[in-house]
Amino acid sequence: MAAPAPRARPGCPGTLPPHGPGVPPVCLAAAPRPSRCGLWASVLASVCPSVAPKPPLLPSLAELRYGSTVMRLDFVWLRDHCRSASCYNAKTKQRSLDTASVDLGIQPQAVRVDETTLFLTWPDGHVTRYGLEWLARNSYEGQKQQVMHPRILWNAEIYQQAQVPSIDCRSFLETDEGLKEFLQNFLLYGIAFVENVTPTKEDTEILAKRISIIRETIYGRMWYFTSDFSRGDTAYTKLALDRHTDTTYFQEPCGIQVFHCLKHEGTGGRTLLVDGFHAAERVLRQAPEHFELLAKVPLKHEYVENMGGCHNHMIGVGPVLNVYPWNNELYLIRYNNYDRAVFNTVPHDVVRRWYRAHRALTAELRRPDNELWVKLKPGKVLFVDNWRVLHGREAFTGYRQLCGCYLTRDDVLNTARLLGLQA
Numbered sequence: 001m002a003a004p005a006p007r008a009r010p011g012c013p014g015t016l017p018p019h020g021p022g023v024p025p026v027c028l029a030a031a032p033r034p035s036r037c038g039l040w041a042s043v044l045a046s047v048c049p050s051v052a053p054k055p056p057l058l059p060s061l062a063e064l065r066y067g068s069t070v071m072r073l074d075f076v077w078l079r080d081h082c083r084s085a086s087c088y089n090a091k092t093k094q095r096s097l098d099t100a101s102v103d104l105g106i107q108p109q110a111v112r113v114d115e116t117t118l119f120l121t122w123p124d125g126h127v128t129r130y131g132l133e134w135l136a137r138n139s140y141e142g143q144k145q146q147v148m149h150p151r152i153l154w155n156a157e158i159y160q161q162a163q164v165p166s167i168d169c170r171s172f173l174e175t176d177e178g179l180k181e182f183l184q185n186f187l188l189y190g191i192a193f194v195e196n197v198t199p200t201k202e203d204t205e206i207l208a209k210r211i212s213i214i215r216e217t218i219y220g221r222m223w224y225f226t227s228d229f230s231r232g233d234t235a236y237t238k239l240a241l242d243r244h245t246d247t248t249y250f251q252e253p254c255g256i257q258v259f260h261c262l263k264h265e266g267t268g269g270r271t272l273l274v275d276g277f278h279a280a281e282r283v284l285r286q287a288p289e290h291f292e293l294l295a296k297v298p299l300k301h302e303y304v305e306n307m308g309g310c311h312n313h314m315i316g317v318g319p320v321l322n323v324y325p326w327n328n329e330l331y332l333i334r335y336n337n338y339d340r341a342v343f344n345t346v347p348h349d350v351v352r353r354w355y356r357a358h359r360a361l362t363a364e365l366r367r368p369d370n371e372l373w374v375k376l377k378p379g380k381v382l383f384v385d386n387w388r389v390l391h392g393r394e395a396f397t398g399y400r401q402l403c404g405c406y407l408t409r410d411d412v413l414n415t416a417r418l419l420g421l422q423a
């Protein structure tokens, strides 16, 4: 996944003199025109010789350096990203240009660059100006250097040392500052607490609605459970549950899980939390081939329930580790050994390698120093990023009542962005 090394292009036609500090030339690069393999022709050439590109005919991109970023900007991409009033609505950030009407062989008639801006004049006379800073941030090369979601990966010690405060319920409900602080903690660590909440299902629902839309599932909207075996799942028992993420058997696992323990008269029942991304990053550092396999091999998870009036059959497909391909950044871990279905998505020679990789990840997830144990108490509500942090529980005795819900992830992130956070 390494970036093509920026190469100097001596004598490149159309090269302009350097502009300002750190803004050397733009040039029309003599790269192959789109072929059957499109933009990937030159990449594919090394693996599929039958589609090796013909020698370059006409330049199809501009090469631009801004600061330390060398960008290769395809002309169709540049035309498509014209931010002029006739092509783009800056208010709604919606495109008005019809991309399908852009000639795929388009080239600018004139190119000019000053210290801050690139100007292109297209064959029909339309002029597009691009802020160089905007290009550096929005180009592929720029994106590769950024993370989408800033996070602090943790083990038990890192989390405890950080002394992340719980947010008071009133401040969470009544002030933007309280809500923002809560969301910032949640985005950075994948878990966050609200305290001094009235221990009822109704009050828990009010908290949930403050940051998102409740995701109704087969378990209901607000769920509420004791160890009464009312459903097919082991959650409805007193047994210990090993670390896992929930709803792995949905095509899109639930984004956030809210837990509120309303009552517990008995022993045990502590909650286990493990940062799945921290564990996965350690696998990446120790054995990148394991990480890659876990990110590539799709798996099925399944939930079959036939109990009382509940009849459900859910299947979700996806790899254990989900990463953005351009920067390898993790965004979702799907890990539930209880609900993992028959493994039949890869041939036998990959199967053993996958088990080794899965074992390496499991070993990391099970390291005692990665385990954060908390006892949920009435009044303290826990929000867990179910795309990142695994949860489990210790076996317990006595009467224990838990309520909570799932939240739609897009809407949590929406709230965070509206408060000015990067999410």
Ligand SMILES: C[N+](C)(C)CCCC[C@H](N)C(=O)O
Residues within 6 Å of the ligand: 219, 223, 225, 233, 234, 235, 244, 245, 246, 247, 248, 336, 338, 339
């Ligand atoms: C939270 N609530 C009790 C409603 C559901 C529990 C679902 C548990 C299931 N094994 C899973 O991991 O998805």
Ligand SMILES: O=C(O)CCC(=O)C(=O)O
Residues within 6 Å of the ligand: 235, 241, 246, 271, 391, 392, 393, 402
């Ligand atoms: O009982 C608990 O503390 C958690 C059970 C569980 O994993 C769940 O409800 O998703």
Ligand SMILES: [Fe+2]
Residues within 6 Å of the ligand: 235, 244, 245, 246, 391
């Ligand atoms: Fe769970």
